[in-house]
Structures are given as structure tokens and as C-alpha cells.
Amino acid sequence: MLSQEDTELLTRIGPGTAMGELMRQYWHPVAYPWELEPDGQPQRIRILGEDLLAWRDTNGTPAFTQARCPHRGASLYFGRNEDGGIRCAYHGWKFDPSGACVDMPNEREESNFKHKVKITAYRGADFGGLVWIYMGPHQSGPPGIPQFEWGLVPEEQRSHYRKVVYECNWMQALEGEMDSTHVYFLHSRLRREDTPKYGTFHTSLSAQFHLRDAEFGMTYAAERLEEDGNTYWRTTHFLFPAYGMFPGAENSIPLSIYVPIDDEHTLHMGIRWSPSQPVAGSRWPTPELSDEPGILIEGMGPMKPEQKGRYFAKWWPEASPETDFLMDLDVKKTKNATGIPSVRLQDSAVLWSMGPIMDRTLEHLCTTDSAIIKVRRKLLAAARQLREDGTPPPGVEHPELYNVRSCNVSLPPGANWEEELADWHYARTKEYPRSATGERSAPAHTRR
Ligand code: FES
Ligand SMILES: [Fe+2]
Structure with a gap:
């Protein structure tokens, strides 16, 4: 639960607000x-x-x-x-x-x-x-742009596969990125033996969280026991002010960006990249549904006709509250948890359903919400600090800190995830971490 005062401070980003000033540093x-x-x-x-x-x-x-x-x-x-x-x-x-x-x-x-x-x-x-x-105060000498690896690799090694307007506050959307336990529920297929193209599957719906402070924000690892006795790790980074880098389904790294449009709308963009090889799929968003119901698409589905007169006129999705996010009841009954046609639309359905700015005085956070709690605290502390004494928030003066990666991997019991994954996380190697079975790839149950 968050007090109303802290919720206001956290979510409001207009000119003159504390979080708005923080956002304007970047x-x-x-x-x-x-x-x-x-x-x-x-x-x-x-x-x-x-x-x-x-x-x-x-x-x-x-x-x-x-x-x-x-x-x-x-x-x-x-x-x-x-x-x-x-x-x-x-x-x-x-x-x-x-x-x-x-x-x-x-x-x-x-x-x-x-x-x-x-x-x-x-x-x-x-x-x-x-x-x-x-949009910050140093227009004649702005800070450096975050040096994400996807900005440094050849074009064919990255895919800009999502762009969309979310009708909810930016923090609500970012919190979804810090919420690892929904992945095998909201995004799940109904039966393990079905194709992973219908959704994720894992028998362990809960996870143990390991949170670490980072200069760019925070890293967390979600730990789950595999049926073969190994341990499955999913690592996610929060990077100031509104980036979530979560583990990819294939051997590419996804980044979600949440740019506040105003207090009640968010521009969401998604990128995937590989440090070493061309990434499959389209370079730019392809807003189409699958011909086969239940096969999840990559992006946000079709966009509404250009919304003339509105901002970001070409990026308002058909899947919205008026269409129940294109939920297919037959698919919901037979194939996956929601019947909604992409992972990201499943996310946006639940995020929008919380209302434009979720009332956090009504929530009941549990132990697996620890990453959400920590990210809120970090943002609130940085905004207050900036306001009190002008301390630049994390990352502003160090664009090189953004050159990190996330991953998901199965490691032998007792392995130290931080040590095992450090070279990959900090972009010191191009080889995906080796799993307990010797593979250099994301575990099969995460692939679609
Ligand atoms: S020139 Fe713009 S309103 Fe007159
Ligand atoms: Fe999700």
C-alpha cells in the first residue's frame, strides 16, 4: 500500500511536479x-x-x-x-x-x-x-543519451516491434514489468503439451525474489525450482526513469520503454536485440492478428484508423476497453488464460483495468511484489533528493550504465546467479550464459 500523498508524488509528471522534474532530467x-x-x-x-x-x-x-x-x-x-x-x-x-x-x-x-x-x-x-x-533545464548542454546496446549494434540486430498508447499512468505500466509472477499466469497456455505459441507454461507459479541495487536502478532475479532439480532464474533490470529490461523468450533481450504522455496516458515502445546476430521478425511494428486463433502475435495487433486531431495519432490500438482487448472466448476456453491475442495486449488489458491512476491505498501487496515496492521507493527518493538539493537522479550523468542485458537460464542447484550471469549482464561477453544442461539458450519452456 502507498499513501495518497506518495501515490501523487510518484505518478504526476506535469510541469512543476517533483516527478515531472525528475523525468525532465532524462x-x-x-x-x-x-x-x-x-x-x-x-x-x-x-x-x-x-x-x-x-x-x-x-x-x-x-x-x-x-x-x-x-x-x-x-x-x-x-x-x-x-x-x-x-x-x-x-x-x-x-x-x-x-x-x-x-x-x-x-x-x-x-x-x-x-x-x-x-x-x-x-x-x-x-x-x-x-x-x-x-525537455530538461540544460538545453544548451544536455546529458548523453543512454548508451543501450541496441543503439550500438548494427540495425539488423534490433527489432522495434511495439509502439502504442496505453490509457493509464506510466508507473502502473512500469510496475507490470517488475512483476515476475504474473508471467506464468496471465501469459500462460492452459495445457503444458500444447504449443508454446499459445503462451508460457511453468508448474511453479510462485518465485523467490533476489533484489540488488544497481547504479542505473535495480536488478532482480526470480528463482524457481525446475522439475529436473535445477534452478530457473529470470533476471530483470529497472533502469531510471522508466525502462524495464526483462528476460526474452528467444536469445534476444527485450526492453520496454514507458514514456509518460500525461498523467493518464503512456507511450509504450518495445525493442528486442541481439549482441551478436540478426534478430528474427520484423524491424518495425507489424500490426496484424494471426490467422489462427490462439497463436499469439508479437506486437499490439491492429491500430485504430489514424486518430486525427489527437497526439500520437497512428498509435491507438484496436485492442482497448471498447473491444475487450479482442478477447476470444473460444481461445480462452481451450488454449490460453485470457484469449487475448498477444502477451503485451494481455498486459495492457490488466493495466488499463486498474483505472487511469491506480488507487494504491487499496492494494494488498505480497512478498513477490518486493521489486515493485523497491522501484517505487527508489523513484520517490530520487525525486525528493532532486527537489531538495538538486542531486542528479541515477543514470543522468552516466549514459554508459545503460549497456546491460537481462536473461533467463536454468542453473545447477546452489549456483551463484550473480557471478554466473555477470559477464552477460554487463555485456562483457556475447555468449548467452551456459545452462545446467550445457545449452547456451533460454530454457525451452520460455520459447514461443
Ligand atoms: S502567425 Fe500564427 S496565429 Fe498568426
Ligand atoms: Fe506481462
């Missing part, structure tokens, strides 16, 4: 490079409660500027992106990526008024197949 990924063409149509986005336009100027520089024109308040969305700036459709005022007003055609030539007008503009950058925004 870079956040918000778009794919191909969504923003040089001189192309600006895109509506909302990040940390601020309505912005995302666009690229003629030179390809990513730009993030306030959505409304400072003249008479028209939306610059209807403006023209041309010759190094965005020009308002109403009277033609023009702004460059730094927010400077570079033309004011409805003023007399001798007027210097344009030099007095500036719009809010935030730094943008491309890295790792994503466009990032930095």
Missing part, C-alpha cells in the same frame, strides 16, 4: 526516424503533459516545439514545414528548431518584433532507430 524516445521526414508534415505529440509538434527541418534536424503559435494561438500543426523552419498557416510567422522566430511577414520590414518572440523548443536527437527528446 532523454526520452518518442518517434521512429521515418515518422519525421525532412520538411514533412509535423506530428502531434504530448510528452510529460506538454503538447508539442515533432518535425524535422530541411537539414534533417529533429525539432520539438510548442504546438500553438505565440501570435494568436493557432496550431502550428496546420503550418508549413519548409526552408529550415515551421511557418504558421494563419499569418506566416516562422520558427526554427531552436524556437527562434525567423520571419514575421505581417509586420513592417523595419519592425524588430520578431527578435522578441520565441517559442518553447526542446532538443532532439536520433539514436538507435529512435528519435529522442530532452
